[in-house]
């Protein structure tokens with residue numbers, strides 16, 4: 001186990017590092033954008049914390065951004081402990097921290113992870129450069145605000161593209177479950193007959209980008225778990241979604257099934273679900289259980305589109 005000093009500390013925490021690799025103080029402040037209600041790392045006061053413990057993300061730009069923000073939140077000389085699976089960024093942790101100006105990086109290995117530990121440098125030049133380089137930006141090709149870490153942050157997902165091409169113009173009150181950057185919402189809102197659209201995502205960065213991308217009088221954004229939240233919403237006319245099927249890097253088919261169950265609770269009788277998914281994902285039995293009927297208006301390129309009627 002990584003040694004944590006016994007002294008009381010002001011500790012920042014990002015994500016859920018494996019408990020067997022690092023001891024996490026009970027009062028550590030969670031800053032993951034993937035845990036609704038957490039503090040925003042971007043807003044952490046500079047140079048205040050004694051320690052930061054991170055489950056470092058796998059994506060290079062996202063990881064460097066998070067490490068830079070964490071280092072800036074630390075007092076000069078405050079220490080950072082960053083953990084990542086060897087095959088998901090762990091091998092690069094030392095280089096990442098050195099590129100941010102850290103000079104005393106030590107690395108250990110345990111349970112297929114790399115654990116990097118060092119102190120925050122006095123000089124913030126490289127840290128500030130990384131914060132600027134890897135943060136939110138307007139992507140001219142996508143025509144959307146985006147940032148590394150959000151799903152399909154630098155491309156249009158092909159399953160999403162197929163749904164945008166297939167679905168008709170919608171009308172009334174609806175929701176986009178797992179909205180990401182708001183790309184489906186952008187398409188839905190082109191219909192003036194849409195009167196209200198609630199965008200939901202478990203990733204705070206996604207709902208922030210989505211608001212920048214499609215925020216208008218008809219739009220509400222919610223940083224929530226679509227499986228358990230939205231208790232105050234019912235009687236919707238339509239739902240669009242490209243549900244997630246990965247959790248912690250591993251395929252999890254129950255996620256999409258839970259999204260379908262949530263959609264059925266949110267829709268009015270006769271309301272429509274427009275869903276896109278990889279063809280192999282087993283959603284048909286859940287659709288049979290939760291909807292009166294469903295059809296498959298498109299099935300191409302490894303993706304399927306489902307139109308289900310509540």
Ligand SMILES: C[S@@+](CC[C@H](N)C(=O)[O-])C[C@H]1O[C@@H](n2cnc3c(N)ncnc32)[C@H](O)[C@@H]1O
Nearest residue numbers: 151160178179180201202203225226242243244
């Ligand atoms: C496949 S992506 C689709 C994103 C966007 N709709 C698109 O088509 O590009 C699934 C989205 O669901 C979000 N997500 C994952 N688990 C969630 C949950 N439990 N509740 C709400 N959103 C979730 C992810 O953050 C991600 O943005």
